[in-house]
Amino acid sequence: MSLVKKLIAEFLGTMLLVLFGCGSAVAINSVSSFSDGGLYVFIALAFGLTLMLLAYAFGDVSGTHVNPAVSLGMLIAGRMNIKEFIGYVLAQFAGGIAGGALLLVFFGKETGLGTNGYAGNSALNTTLLQALLIECILTFAFVLLILFVTDKAERAPIAGLVIGLALAVIHIVGLPFTGTSVNPARSFGPAIFAGGSSFAQVWVFIVAPLAGGALAALVYRLLKGKNKNDLTK
Numbered sequence: 001m002s003l004v005k006k007l008i009a010e011f012l013g014t015m016l017l018v019l020f021g022c023g024s025a026v027a028i029n030s031v032s033s034f035s036d037g038g039l040y041v042f043i044a045l046a047f048g049l050t051l052m053l054l055a056y057a058f059g060d061v062s063g064t065h066v067n068p069a070v071s072l073g074m075l076i077a078g079r080m081n082i083k084e085f086i087g088y089v090l091a092q093f094a095g096g097i098a099g100g101a102l103l104l105v106f107f108g109k110e111t112g113l114g115t116n117g118y119a120g121n122s123a124l125n126t127t128l129l130q131a132l133l134i135e136c137i138l139t140f141a142f143v144l145l146i147l148f149v150t151d152k153a154e155r156a157p158i159a160g161l162v163i164g165l166a167l168a169v170i171h172i173v174g175l176p177f178t179g180t181s182v183n184p185a186r187s188f189g190p191a192i193f194a195g196g197s198s199f200a201q202v203w204v205f206i207v208a209p210l211a212g213g214a215l216a217a218l219v220y221r222l223l224k225g226k227n228k229n230d231l232t233k
Helices: 003-029 036-062 068-076 082-107 128-149 153-178 184-194 196-201 204-223
Strands: none
Touching: 003 036, 003 082, 003 184, 036 153, 068 082, 068 128, 068 184, 068 204, 082 184, 128 153, 128 204, 184 196, 184 204
């Protein structure tokens, strides 16, 4: 598969993840009849199901990283080269920005656009340190699972389902803390258009997920080593 096709798939996948994941969060939050717990479950399912569908749609094209932390994990694990990594990350951030622009058109800036945050932008009034830790740990778990579930081609039929369910569970845990990012591109796109404190805090949701993704790759290599028979090829 050519690199151009992979980058187009990553751009579209990230854009759609932001549009449908964050868009569902904005739409569901506008329905006051749901309890906070119900809101979290529905938002988590929206992100998880969206990623699952994207994995089956674009998995054989690009591997459906749609997340710079996942791509960084793949790079460190030896499952993509630096040229692919740079291209993937640029396409993912571009897709995140495009998704954020669509959210702005559909919902308006005053809705918050599904941005992430801590302190006053968090349901639990999460501190900066807590936000960094929760995002790093959740991303570590998510990327580690992806590395293991995609390291053998015979797991392809179930990989999308497993990864989608994992993202849903991770969102249930992280939503009250930070709104759950675990994806720098997903956070950056909406934050640009929301502005204010959301944009001022977005660095947390770039740094912490990247650190978590890198740590996951190091642990993966320690436990299993390189395996090139994966779904990203």
